[in-house]
Amino acid sequence: MSGARGRSAGAALLAVIAFAAWLSVGYFGYELITEIAILAIFAMSLDLLVGFAGMVSLGHAAFYGIGAYAIAACTTMLGWSAFPAMALAVAASAAVAGIVGAFAVRLGGVFFIMVTLAIGEAVHAYLFNARAFGGDDGLAGVSQLDLGAIGIDLADPRAFAAFALIATGLSYAILETVVRSPFGCLLVAIHQNERRARALGCRVERVKLGAFTLAGAFAGLAGTLTAQHTRFISPELLAWTVSGEALIVVIVGGMGSLVGPAAGAAVIVLAKYWVSGATEFWMLCMGLAFIAVVVLAPNGLYASLAALRRRLRRVVC
Amino acid sequence: MLLDPTFLAIQALNALQLGSLLFLLSVGLSVVFGLMNFINLAHGTFYMVGAYLGLVAVRETGSFWLALALAPLGVALVGAALHVVLLRYMQRASPMRQVLVTFGLIYVGLDLVRMLWGNYSHGIEPPVAFAGSVRILGETYPAYRLLVIGIGVIVLVALALVLERTRLGAVVRAGVDDRETASAIGLNIDLAFFGVFCLGCALAGLAGVVAAPVLSIHPGMDMSILVLTLIVVVVGGPGSLRGAVLGSLLVGFVETFGQVLAPAYASMLLYALMALVLILRPGGLVPVRRVVRA
Amino acid sequence: MLCADGLQKRFGALVVTRNVSFALEPGERRALIGPNGAGKTTLFDLLTGEQRVDAGRIDFNSRDITADTPDARARAGLGRSFQRNSLFAGMSVAENLVTAAALASGIGKVFWKPLVRYTRLRAKAEEIANAVGLGDAMDVGVEALPYGFQRQLEVGLALALDPVALLLDEPTAGMSPEETVAMKALIAGLPRSLTVLVIEHDMDVVFDIADHITVLDAGSILFEGTPEEVRGSAEVRARYLGEA
Numbered sequence: 102m103s104g105a106r107g108r109s110a111g112a113a114l115l116a117v118i119a120f121a122a123w124l125s126v127g128y129f130g131y132e133l134i135t136e137i138a139i140l141a142i143f144a145m146s147l148d149l150l151v152g153f154a155g156m157v158s159l160g161h162a163a164f165y166g167i168g169a170y171a172i173a174a175c176t177t178m179l180g181w182s183a184f185p186a187m188a189l190a191v192a193a194s195a196a197v198a199g200i201v202g203a204f205a206v207r208l209g210g211v212f213f214i215m216v217t218l219a220i221g222e223a224v225h226a227y228l229f230n231a232r233a234f235g236g237d238d239g240l241a242g243v244s245q246l247d248l249g250a251i252g253i254d255l256a257d258p259r260a261f262a263a264f265a266l267i268a269t270g271l272s273y274a275i276l277e278t279v280v281r282s283p284f285g286c287l288l289v290a291i292h293q294n295e296r297r298a299r300a301l302g303c304r305v306e307r308v309k310l311g312a313f314t315l316a317g318a319f320a321g322l323a324g325t326l327t328a329q330h331t332r333f334i335s336p337e338l339l340a341w342t343v344s345g346e347a348l349i350v351v352i353v354g355g356m357g358s359l360v361g362p363a364a365g366a367a368v369i370v371l372a373k374y375w376v377s378g379a380t381e382f383w384m385l386c387m388g389l390a391f392i393a394v395v396v397l398a399p400n401g402l403y404a405s406l407a408a409l410r411r412r413l414r415r416v417v418c
Numbered sequence: 419m420l421l422d423p424t425f426l427a428i429q430a431l432n433a434l435q436l437g438s439l440l441f442l443l444s445v446g447l448s449v450v451f452g453l454m455n456f457i458n459l460a461h462g463t464f465y466m467v468g469a470y471l472g473l474v475a476v477r478e479t480g481s482f483w484l485a486l487a488l489a490p491l492g493v494a495l496v497g498a499a500l501h502v503v504l505l506r507y508m509q510r511a512s513p514m515r516q517v518l519v520t521f522g523l524i525y526v527g528l529d530l531v532r533m534l535w536g537n538y539s540h541g542i543e544p545p546v547a548f549a550g551s552v553r554i555l556g557e558t559y560p561a562y563r564l565l566v567i568g569i570g571v572i573v574l575v576a577l578a579l580v581l582e583r584t585r586l587g588a589v590v591r592a593g594v595d596d597r598e599t600a601s602a603i604g605l606n607i608d609l610a611f612f613g614v615f616c617l618g619c620a621l622a623g624l625a626g627v628v629a630a631p632v633l634s635i636h637p638g639m640d641m642s643i644l645v646l647t648l649i650v651v652v653v654g655g656p657g658s659l660r661g662a663v664l665g666s667l668l669v670g671f672v673e674t675f676g677q678v679l680a681p682a683y684a685s686m687l688l689y690a691l692m693a694l695v696l697i698l699r700p701g702g703l704v705p706v707r708r709v710v711r712a
Numbered sequence: 713m714l715c716a717d718g719l720q721k722r723f724g725a726l727v728v729t730r731n732v733s734f735a736l737e738p739g740e741r742r743a744l745i746g747p748n749g750a751g752k753t754t755l756f757d758l759l760t761g762e763q764r765v766d767a768g769r770i771d772f773n774s775r776d777i778t779a780d781t782p783d784a785r786a787r788a789g790l791g792r793s794f795q796r797n798s799l800f801a802g803m804s805v806a807e808n809l810v811t812a813a814a815l816a817s818g819i820g821k822v823f824w825k826p827l828v829r830y831t832r833l834r835a836k837a838e839e840i841a842n843a844v845g846l847g848d849a850m851d852v853g854v855e856a857l858p859y860g861f862q863r864q865l866e867v868g869l870a871l872a873l874d875p876v877a878l879l880l881d882e883p884t885a886g887m888s889p890e891e892t893v894a895m896k897a898l899i900a901g902l903p904r905s906l907t908v909l910v911i912e913h914d915m916d917v918v919f920d921i922a923d924h925i926t927v928l929d930a931g932s933i934l935f936e937g938t939p940e941e942v943r944g945s946a947e948v949r950a951r952y953l954g955e956a
Contacts, residue, residue: 157514159521204697211457211517215648216696218459222645223689230685283814283830284823290811293800300760300798301815301873302786308820341641345521352518382533388525395518396508 104358105281107407111360112273119266123259131258137370138265139326142272144350144362146319149276151348152357153285154312155292156206157214159344160221163201164194164317166339167224168324170234173334176244183246187325194321195314197224202313206306218341225339239335243328255329265326269363272319276359279315288312349391355403365402424555429678430671431554435563435632437670438570442625443643444650445577445662446618452594452657452706454611455513460520461622462644463527468493468623469635470531473540482545486627493623494616501615524640532637539634542627566628573621577659586613594657594706646673649688653695655702664703713738713907714790714877719758719768721751728754730931732768736877739904743918744911746928752911753795755928756879759909760792761785773876787818791875793866795882795911799854805865806850809837812872836872844868844898860891867898877907884914896920919943 123134143165150156171190175181181189205216229237245255246264255261279285287308290298299305328334337343346369354365369387376383398405447461458464471492475485500523508516543549544562551558581587589610592600601607633639646669654665672691676684695703714736721729728751736742744752757763759770761782770778777785786792800808813833814820827833841847844864854862863883870878883899884892896917902908912918918925918939925942927935935948942948 157518204693207700208696210514211451211455212652214459214517215457215652216692219645219648219652219689219692222641223685226685230682278826279823281826281828282823283819283825283827284821286811286814286827287820290800290815293802294798296762296794297798297800297812297869298815299781299783300786300792300794301812301869302783302818303815303820304783311823345525348518348521382529384525385529385533388522388529391525392504392519392522395515395522396504399515 108277108358108360111358111364111403112277115360115363116270119269123262123266128258131262133370133374134262135258135265135330137367138262138269139323139330140347140350140366140370141269141363142326143320143323144347144354144366145272145276145359146316146323147347148351148354148356148359148362149280149288149312149319150316151351152355152359152362153280153292154288154309156309156313157210157348158217158316159214159341159348160217160219160224161316161320161347162339162341162343163221163224164198164320165324165327165343166228166334166336167197168194168321169328169334169338170228170240170324171321172325172328173240173243174234177240177242183244183329186244187246187322190325191318191321194324195318198317198320199310199314202310202317206309206313218344221339221341221344225336225341228339229336235335237336239333239337241333243332243334245329245332261330265330268322268326272322273359273363276319280359284308284311346387349387351401352399353391353394353401355401355405358401358403361401361403368402424557427555428557428559429674431559431563431567433671433674434570434667435566435670436674437666438567439625439629439643440646440650440670441570441662441666442573442621442628443647444654444666445573445659446614446621447647448651448654448656448658448662448665449590449594449614450611450618451651453590453607453614454509456509456516457648457651458520458615458618459517459644460523460527461618461647462640462642463524464493464497464619464622465626465629465643466531466635466637466640467496467527468626469630469639470535470540470626471623472627472630473535473542473635476542482542485542486624489627490620490623493626494620497619498612498616501612505615506612527640528637535637537637539636541634542630544631562631566632569624569628573624574659574663581659586610590614646688649692651702653692653702655699655704655706657706658704661702661704668703713740713773714759714909715771716755716759717769717771719755719770720766721754721758721763722766728931729758729765732928732931732933734926734933734936736907736909738907740907741899741921741923742909743922743925744909744928745913745915745918745925746934749930750928751931752928753881756792756881756911759879760790786816786873789873789876790879791870791873791877792879793870793881793883795885797862797866799862799865799869801854804851804853805841805846805857806834806837808854808865809840809868809872810834812869813837813840816873840868840871843871843901845894858891860887860894863887863891863895864898867895875906877909878902880908880910882911882913884912884917892917 122130126134147158147161150158168190171193172183172186175186175189176183201220205213208216228234234240248255253260255264287303291303291305291308295305324338327338350365350369351362353368354363355361373383376386394401443461443465447458451457468489472485472489475488476482504519505516508519548561548565550561552561552564581591589605592605593607593610650662650665650669653668655661669688672688673684676687699705717733719729719732732755746752754763758765761780765778769776772785772788772790775788777788800811803811810833813836814827817833819830841850844867846861846864846868849857849861854865857865867880867883884895887895892914899908899910899921922939925937925939926933927942927948935942935945
C-alpha cells in the first residue's frame, strides 16, 4: 500500500538501466542480461511468497525446474512447438504448486521451510533418477518460440535478451497489480497478523494457497525461458542451491518490494561472475555477504536505499 | 520380493544402522526446535565438519576411538563459538533471521571444507576391533555397522538419563512444554538452549565420524543427510526424545527397504510418508504439547 | 443470539471450562468477571473457535457453530478484540482499518483491481476511526500510538467486521484512568443493535455498562444476575469485589 509509488519509480529506473545496457553491450553482455532477467522473474515470484505473504520457501526451484522440464519434454519428446509447450509448462508448475501447497500452507514458519526444502529435494531426486526425462544427462534440443512472423529470430542472443527483458517487465507488471489488489492486501495482513486476519473472516489457507500457486506459475515461466535460452536442461536446475540463491537475491535485494529482488538479481549475477573470476570460492563470499545482510540490513538493499533517500531529502530540503 | 528371513534380518540391521545415524543427527535438532522454535539449517554442515575433523584426528593420532572423542568436541566448540558470536545476537531479533543466518553458514561451511581438504572424497578405516564381519543367519555382515547401532543405543540411553535425572534435563523438558511459564518462574531457558545446542552440534559431529567408514567424506555430504534429518524431525515431531527415535526408525526403515524393494520409487516414498504424516498429524507423530494458560 | 450449552474444555489434566452454559439476548450488554485463572479468555477462545470444545454446543444467531472455524464464525458476525493487542504491525491506523474492512468485505478474491479504487473502504475506515476516537490519528503508525489508543484501535478492528455480536477481552487492561474513561464511553456508545460480551476486571466499567453480569470461577459459573444482584450477593462480594 504505502510503498507502491516508490516501487513504480524503482521499476521505471530499472527499466531505463536495462534498456541502456541492452543497447550498449556485446555478446557476453547479452548472455548476462538474459540470465539476470530470468533470475529476476524467479526472484520476484519468490518475493511474492517471502516478502508479501511471509512464507519462506527453500524449495522454489522445484517449480522452476518443472517449468523447464515440461517445455523441454513437450518440444523434444512430443514434438510440440514452443508456444503451447510454454503454456502447458506454466500450467504444470502451477498445478504442482497447487498440490504441494494444499498441505504445505497449513504449516507454520519453520516447519514450512523444512518441508519446502524437502519437497525441492524430492523433485530434484526424482528427475535425477528418471531415465524417461534423461536422468542426470538431462534433455537437449529445446525449441525456442518462433517469432518469425514478426521478423525476430530468438537464436540471436540480442533478440533473446530483449525477449527476456520484456518477459521480466510483463511479469513485474502482473505481480505489481496483484500486490496492489485486495488479494495482495490480504497477503500482507496474513503476514503481519494471521490471527487477527482469521478473526476478521479471512480464509487464510485459501489465500496462502493462491499465493503459492501464483508464485509457482511465475517460477515455471522463468524455467521455460531458461530452457529456451540454453536449449538444454538438467536436474541441476532444481538443486537446493538454486532455491537458496533465489532466497538470497530476495533478501539482499529487499523482500516485499518486487523491485528490490529484480535489482538484487542483477547484483548477484554480476557479483558471481566478478568473484568467480578472482577465486573459486564464491560460495564463501556469497554466504558471508548474505549473513552480513541478514544481520546488518535485514530489509535488504531496497529498504536501505529508501532510508538513505529519505535521509538525503531531509538534509537537502 | 524376497521374504527370506536372512534378507529381512540383514536389511533390518541396515535400517537400524541408518536409523541410529539419523537419531544422532535429529535429536539435537529436534530438541532445539522444540525449545526455541529454531532450526539450524547448517546442522548438516556440522555433521560434515565432524567427519573431516575425524579424518584429521585419525591421520594425526592413528586412533579411531580418539577421533570419536575429539571430533564431537571440536564441533561443539565451533557451535559454541558461532552461538556466542552470531546466533545469540539474532535470537533477540527474530527467529526467522536466525534461521536465515544458519542458511548462509551452509555456503560458508561448504567452501571452507573445500578450501582445506579439496573436492575429492576421503575415507576412514573402521577401528581394528570392528574391521571384520560377523555371521548373521548365514550371511556375513560388517561388524562396524553393528557398532553404529550400538553407539546410537548408548547415546539414547545416556540422553534419556540426562533428560529424566538431571537439572538440565528438567529445565529442557519444562521449556519445551511451556517456555513462557518456565522463564517466568526463573528457569534459565537461554542457558539450557545453549547447552542443548552445543550438545546437538557435538552429536552431529559424532554422527559424522561414525558415518565416515560407511559413507565417504566429501563436500556435499551435508545436504543429502540434512534433508533426511529434516524429514525425521517433521515426521517424528519436534521437541522430544521419543519423537526423534520414532522418526529415525521410521525413516530408516522406509528408506532402506524402499531402496532395496522398489528403487525407482524409493525417493518418492519417503516424501509421501512425510506428506501423509503432515496431513493426518501436522504436529508430527509425537507432537509438542503447548499448554495454554486459562 | 449467542448461547452456550454445557461447554467443557481441558488441557491435559487441567479442566479449564466446566459445564458452562449461558444465553445472550440480542442487544444485551453482558460482563464476564472472575479472578485470574477462572477461564474467561479460554471461554472466549471456545466461543470464537480458536479452541475446540471437548463437549457442549454453541449457537449463534440460531445456528449451531460448534464445528465452525474461527474465520467462519467471524464471517457469521462474531467479532472479537484480544486481551493483548493484535494489530497489523508496520501500518498506520488508516491502513489497519482499511485492511480490516477489506478482509471483512470479502473482496479478497479480487487480484486485478487496485485496492485504492475501493473508496468505500476508506470511508468506512474513517467512520470507525471516529467512532473509536482515533479520527485525528489516521496516519500514525500503530507502533507510535500510545497504549490507550492501541487498545481503542483493537476494538476498532473488531468493529470493521460489522459484527452482530462483539466479544471484548479486557478492553481497559493496562489503561490509565483517563484512557479508561474514553474506553468506557466508547463501549457505552456502541449501537444497541450490537450484542456485547465484555471480560473486565475494572468494576467501575462493569457496573457502568453491563445489563447483566456472569461471574466465572475455576471454570464454572458461580453467579449470574443484574449488577444490583451481584453487588447484593455476599459471596461474590467477599470473593471478588474486594479485589477491585
